[in-house]
Amino acid sequence: MRHKYYNQALKAFLIGINAADPVSAVRQELIGYDEVPTVIAVGKAAVKMTISAVDVLRDYAEVIVVTNPENAIEMPGIKVFAAAHPIPDQIGLLASEAVVAALQRASKACRPILCLISGGGSALLPAPRDGISLDEKIELNSVLLSAGAEIKTMNLIRQQVSLLKGGGLLQYAAPSSVSGLILSDVVEDDLRVVSSGLTTSPIGSREEARLALKRLGIWDRIPESIQALMQRSDLVLEFPKAKNTLIGSNKLSLEAMSAYFERSRAHYTPLVGDVAVAAKRVASSGPGIHLFGGETTVKINGTGKGGRNQELALRVALLAREQAWRAPWLYLQGGTDGRDGPTDAAGGVVCETTLNTLESKGINPEVMLSNNDSYNALKAANALLITGPTGTNVADLGILIKG
Numbered sequence: 001m002r003h004k005y006y007n008q009a010l011k012a013f014l015i016g017i018n019a020a021d022p023v024s025a026v027r028q029e030l031i032g033y034d035e036v037p038t039v040i041a042v043g044k045a046a047v048k049m050t051i052s053a054v055d056v057l058r059d060y061a062e063v064i065v066v067t068n069p070e071n072a073i074e075m076p077g078i079k080v081f082a083a084a085h086p087i088p089d090q091i092g093l094l095a096s097e098a099v100v101a102a103l104q105r106a107s108k109a110c111r112p113i114l115c116l117i118s119g120g121g122s123a124l125l126p127a128p129r130d131g132i133s134l135d136e137k138i139e140l141n142s143v144l145l146s147a148g149a150e151i152k153t154m155n156l157i158r159q160q161v162s163l164l165k166g167g168g169l170l171q172y173a174a175p176s177s178v179s180g181l182i183l184s185d186v187v188e189d190d191l192r193v194v195s196s197g198l199t200t201s202p203i204g205s206r207e208e209a210r211l212a213l214k215r216l217g218i219w220d221r222i223p224e225s226i227q228a229l230m231q232r233s234d235l236v237l238e239f240p241k242a243k244n245t246l247i248g249s250n251k252l253s254l255e256a257m258s259a260y261f262e263r264s265r266a267h268y269t270p271l272v273g274d275v276a277v278a279a280k281r282v283a284s285s286g287p288g289i290h291l292f293g294g295e296t297t298v299k300i301n302g303t304g305k306g307g308r309n310q311e312l313a314l315r316v317a318l319l320a321r322e323q324a325w326r327a328p329w330l331y332l333q334g335g336t337d338g339r340d341g342p343t344d345a346a347g348g349v350v351c352e353t354t355l356n357t358l359e360s361k362g363i364n365p366e367v368m369l370s371n372n373d374s375y376n377a378l379k380a381a382n383a384l385l386i387t388g389p390t391g392t393n394v395a396d397l398g399i400l401i402k403g
Contacts, residue, residue: 001382003351005330005401010349012257012291012399013385017336019256020394022183025247026052026116029181035114037179038106039063040099040169042125043118043195044085044337044393045183047071050078053116061111064102066095066124070339070389081124086342087141088126093134096127096164103172113178115169115242119185119337119393121195122155127163129229136223137161147216148299150272151186155196156203157212161226166192166202170239178242184249185337185393187270187294191244199242205234250293250395253336257291257397270294271398275308279315282331283323285400292333292398304373307341309333309396311374313348313383314365316400317355327352329402334385337393343375345384347396357381 022045030052036059041050046067054060063078072082083092106113128137140161144154159166170178180199182191192200210230213219219227251268258266265285271278271294278296296308313333320329334340334347358365358381368377378384 001349001351003330004328005351006349009330009332009399009401012260013332013334013397015260016253016257016397017390017392019253020183020248020336020392022048022118022248022392023052025183026181027056029245029247030056033057035112036061037112037114038102039114039116040102041065041116042121042198043183044068044071044120045118045391046116047073047075048391049116049118049181049183050075053114061106062102064098066092066099066121068120068124071391083124085120085123086145088123088134088138090134092124092126096125099125099164100127100172103169106176107173110176113173113176115178115180115199117180117195117198118183119194119395121198122158122165125164125198129161129163132161132225132229136225140222140226143218143221146300147218148274148297149216150297151295152190152193152203153212153216155193157209158196159202160206160209160230162196164198165196167197167200167239169198170242171237174240178240180242180244181247182244183247183392183394185395187250187272187395189246189249189251191246199244206230206232248392248394250397253394253397254291254293257399261289264289264291266291271296271396273297274299275312276315279312279319282312282316282398282400283319285402287402290400290402292400293395295395298372300372302371302373304368304371305343305376306372306374307335307343307345307347309335309340309347310343310345310378310384311369311372312398313350314369314374314377317350318365320352321355325352326403329400331398331400332385333396333398334387335396336390338387338390344386345375345378346387347385348374348378348383349385350383354381354383
């Protein structure tokens with residue numbers, strides 16, 4: 001894309017990503033750490049967090065890394081699992097078993113455990129409870145994603161069917177001490193939600209999860225085994241507490257972007273909920289530079305290809321035309337992990353020419369949106385944001401520059 005605001009917006013976005021650099025964040029937190037731990041790294045930033053940790057630690061017993069294929073690399077002497085995201089797979093199940101075994105070895109030796117946690121772990125470590133198969137967990141994840149459930153609700157539900165989530169990891173660690181360094185990809189930084197709270201307390205009860213499924217209108221679409229589990233009484237488990245430390249977040253990235261611009265307005269109330277509502281909020285902004293963080297949701301009604309950031313960008317372009325914005329203007333919206341939905345794009349970059357370009361090619365953007373096909377619409381307009389995997393994950397960032 002060639003636009004007078006493009007380089008400025010892209011630089012701000014990359015500054016936001018760099019502010020969530022897990023390498024420097026982990027290194028800072030481990031200064032003075034003198035234990036010999038078992039290291040468990042889970043999430044989209046797991047590789048970078050591990051590289052930093054093993055560089056700082058004077059020694060370690062063993063290291064297990066579980067990340068998505070886009071970020072996975074071979075690491076000598078370290079077990080690396082490239083598990084699927086956002087839908088779990090067999091590799092994730094094997095990774096879960098390896099993590100449990102490593103925790104049990106550490107527990108037997110009363111060895112300290114260092115957990116490096118970033119977003120994505122909810123899918124990467126499936127670990128289903130007894131009576132629930134991996135295929136049934138896959139089905140549950142697919143239904144939740146198609147229903148447009150927001151992340152806290154999704155992870156409340158996923159915690160109920162997992163042995164490791166909602167603090168479940170801690171049951172295998174006792175009596176070892178557990179330290180968690182957490183890179184947050186959720187708004188308001190509720191650590192119970194990041195990777196479904198491997199080292200925290202649960203988000204809520206089975207009853208709350210059951211009510212959430214019914215509120216979403218998907219109770220009858222989930223497997224019967226999961227329905228049965230949700231109707232049982234809560235397990236009363238006492239897990240040891242972990243020392244959890246937040247080392248990066250969406251808010252910190254937003255602050256870094258704000259510092260880059262001499263004059264801008266950072267909207268610290270996050271963009272959450274339905275993407276169409278979020279687009280209207282972005283479009284209500286007046287002239288100037290506006291910065292947004294958060295994580296929206298998309299209800300899947302079509303068979304197209306896209307993600308929440310691409311759809312948000314395209315919806316803002318439509319609203320800009322409807323409101324007759326004065327040119328020039330540009331809106332960049334992207335996921336900080338570099339991957340928006342099941343695509344190779346981080347998001348989209350739209351401006352005053354985007355819709356004209358589409359229509360000159362005979363493409364109706366509203367029809368594309370109705371089929372959840374924002375990726376192909378933006379691709380046709382040369383408006384995709386492509387960064388490649390970033391090795392970090394602190395939700396989504398948006399930059400609106402409006403003349």
